Amino acid sequence: MNEPATVRGPYRNGIERRAEIIAKASEVFGTYGYVAGSLRQIATEVGITPAAITRHFDSKEDLLAEVIRAWTTKSSQALGPSATGLTHFERLIKLMEFNHAHRGFLELFLTLSTEASNPDHPARRFITERYEQTLTNFMSNLGLAVRSGAAKAMTPSEIEAESREVIAMMDGLEIQWLLNPEVDLLGLFASYIRRTLERWRAPALRSTP
């Protein structure tokens, strides 16, 4: 132990404790759902009191937001620089590899997505906003590809439909893999996205006629 570490101890511990709570919350919410997963249980698993959690997070919803934020940051780091146009969709194969390596997050996110189908669910706004964000992102990248001539002509409503299909396929294949780890999630998704990109590409740019 050197001097600076000792001096920065309490602060460092606060950050570590916070990270530990986020990690346990991710596990507990992913296993029991957000409604049934309690702060009490998260606290018990970390070895602190529920009141101690509220020193780090304003509310349960705030903790959930931090859990999702931590995973989003982690996946962005793992994926490297973001890509635009059709390359954005090729990059989803890498995102799926990240998801595949982080089963707990997928469990959490999909459990929340279906739980929040209940309009009174406390995280419903959070989840619907996240879906809207992903959709907007996909649509703007596909729209860019259409305008640049990399993709065939599509109407705005076709762009929305295509983007929704990609999101649906990701969620749906992930559910099957969570229920049966023998499902070849990565192979299935890569083959789907490559076929989709081929279909989207401007006819002159297609690899097959």
Add this chain to the structure above:
Amino acid sequence: MNEPATVRGPYRNGIERRAEIIAKASEVFGTYGYVAGSLRQIATEVGITPAAITRHFDSKEDLLAEVIRAWTTKSSQALGPSATGLTHFERLIKLMEFNHAHRGFLELFLTLSTEASNPDHPARRFITERYEQTLTNFMSNLGLAVRSGAAKAMTPSEIEAESREVIAMMDGLEIQWLLNPEVDLLGLFASYIRRTLERWRAPALRSTP
């Protein structure tokens, strides 16, 4: 009230009570999930004691099985005679119309599907078996279409991949619709399934070259 009705009263009431418990269980499980949705709450909403539920159902899992069975029967009746080969997949548009008209069941089924991603979930076997059943059914119909020459040649693993994609697309689009009722679930799915059938069809039978 005529004589027979009076005579059959207690029996008829038993059947009605049972149906009422199944309907409430479907709502409660769909809203809170299967783990958090309690027999106590179902009983309260029906206006009976939890013990009274156990006179009709052996266990919570038995009740869940009956809920799913009731819906499966109802959807089969709504869809009419089953279809084989590629027609099976065209008929999924009608199944989606049924699902769309029965939001509560979709909520229940999708909530369960993600909740059961936890290997210790009490309904995991039930849910994984249901997915396997659907997959087997899809694969055998697509296989039939390939063998009869209605669909292009596919290897068994291609048949499995294609079947898994259709299941994934149904689940994924349903999740988006549950989170946002403005999503055009029926239009999106019909356009996906028609495009997929066109891609599957034997080249000589395709409507477009």
